[in-house]
Amino acid sequence: GNSVTQMEGPVTLSEEAFLTINCTYTATGYPSLFWYVQYPGEGLQLLLKATKADDKGSNKGFEATYRKETTSFHLEKGSVQVSDSAVYFCALSGYNAGGTSYGKLTFGQGTILTVHP
Amino acid sequence: NAGVTQTPKFQVLKTGQSMTLQCAQDMNHEYMSWYRQDPGMGLRLIHYSVGAGITDQGEVPNGYNVSRSTTEDFPLRLLSAAPSQTSVYFCASSAGTGTYNEQFFGPGTRLTVL
Numbered sequence: 001g002n003s004v005t006q007m008e009g010p011v012t013l014s015e016e017a018f019l020t021i022n023c024t025y026t027a028t029g030y031p032s033l034f035w036y037v038q039y040p041g042e043g044l045q046l047l048l049k050a051t052k053a054d055d056k057g058s059n060k061g062f063e064a065t066y067r068k069e070t071t072s073f074h075l076e077k078g079s080v081q082v083s084d085s086a087v088y089f090c091a092l093s094g095y096n097a098g099g100t101s102y103g104k105l106t107f108g109q110g111t112i113l114t115v116h117p
Numbered sequence: 118n119a120g121v122t123q124t125p126k127f128q129v130l131k132t133g134q135s136m137t138l139q140c141a142q143d144m145n146h147e148y149m150s151w152y153r154q155d156p157g158m159g160l161r162l163i164h165y166s167v168g169a170g171i172t173d174q175g176e177v178p179n180g181y182n183v184s185r186s187t188t189e190d191f192p193l194r195l196l197s198a199a200p201s202q203t204s205v206y207f208c209a210s211s212a213g214t215g216t217y218n219e220q221f222f223g224p225g226t227r228l229t230v231l
Contacts, residue, residue, distance in 0.1 A: 004159075032216040043121075043207055043222035044160075051217040089159060093216040103148050103167075103214035104175065107159035 002027045002094045006108035013080055013115050021075040021111045023064075023090035031094030033057075033066050033073040034105070038087040047075075047088070080115045087112050119143050121223035123208050129229045130198040138193040138226050140208030148211045148218070149191040153177065153204040154225075160207065166191055167214055198230045 007022040025033065032051040036044040048057030050066035050073065057064050062077045073090060090108040124139045142149065150165035162175030166185040180202060182194040191210075195202060206226045211218040 034219075036222075043224045044209075045222070046219050049217070049219065093218070095216070103211055103216065103218055103220070104150070104162055104165060105152075105160070105209075105220060107152075107161075109157050109159045 002031065002092060002106040004090050004092055004106055004108035006088075006090050006111050009110075010112035010114060013113070015082055015115055015117050016079045017115075019075070019077040019080045019084075019113070021088055021090075021113070023073045023075065023108060025071050025073065025090075025092050027071075027092055027094040027106075029095045030068075031092040033064070034091045034093070035062070035064055035073070035075050036089040036091060036107075038089065038110075040086070044089065080113075082115045082117055085113055085115045121208055121210055121221050123206075123223035123226050125226060126224070127227050129231065130195070131231050132198060132200060134198050136195050136198065138195075138206055138208075138228075140191045140193065140223060141189050142191075142208075142210040142221070143189065144210060144212070144221065145188060146210035146212050146221075147188065148214050148220075149185065150175070150209050150220070151181070151183065151191070151193045152207045152209065154207060155204050163193065163206075195228075200230045202228065203230045204228060 034049045035047040037047045048059040050057040053068035091105045151163040152160040164183040166172045208223040209220040211220045
């Protein structure tokens with residue numbers, strides 16, 4: 001079946017530090033990959049996505065590249081801000097054994113990021 | 118557009134009680150789903166629907182029931198609440214079932230079962 005593994009957290013950084021959150025996946029076929037962010041007390045928001053190998057998703061200074069050879073989709077940001085403090089989820093939308101998708105998301109366990117001034 | 122709305126925001130139940138979590142979307146999305154979020158486990162799919170009158174089970178469906186009589190609404194029913202159902206519940210919708218479709222999430226319902 002499909003699965004997503006994220007690096008264990010929590011992650012604590014100082015403002016302007018470089019951020020990497022690792023994400024690897026196992027999937028049937030060619031899934032789409034997503035990063036969602038959850039700010040305190042809120043629902044999940046799409047941060048970025050990539051739908052095919054070598055695609056780079058980017059938004060708000062965050063980037064992630066769909067690497068099929070390493071089955072990875074690591075999230076990076078060159079200079080984090082206090083306002084980036086949140087929980088980050090890596091997710092995939094793939095196919096079941098029968099080849100259908102139905103748009104279901106499979107999530108990693110989430111990584112808590114705290115950025116200090 | 119209000120997007121995806123959920124009610125209530127918080128709920129406390131006693132073991133054995135039943136309740137319905139409400140979810141509505143105003144984006145005319147065909148696909149809707151329910152997830153539960155537990156610490157260290159990410160979000161897990163409970164039930165989903167690909168259109169009015171069509172529902173199916175996700176990863177953790179036991180103890181939950183759904184129906185989809187309209188495109189807009191997708192309520193989640195807890196038949197007999199158990200402490201293991203203490204969780205945060207999120208409803209989501211998307212325009213289609215393709216793997217590339219973004220899913221839009223509601224603000225969540227925090228449920229505690231005593």
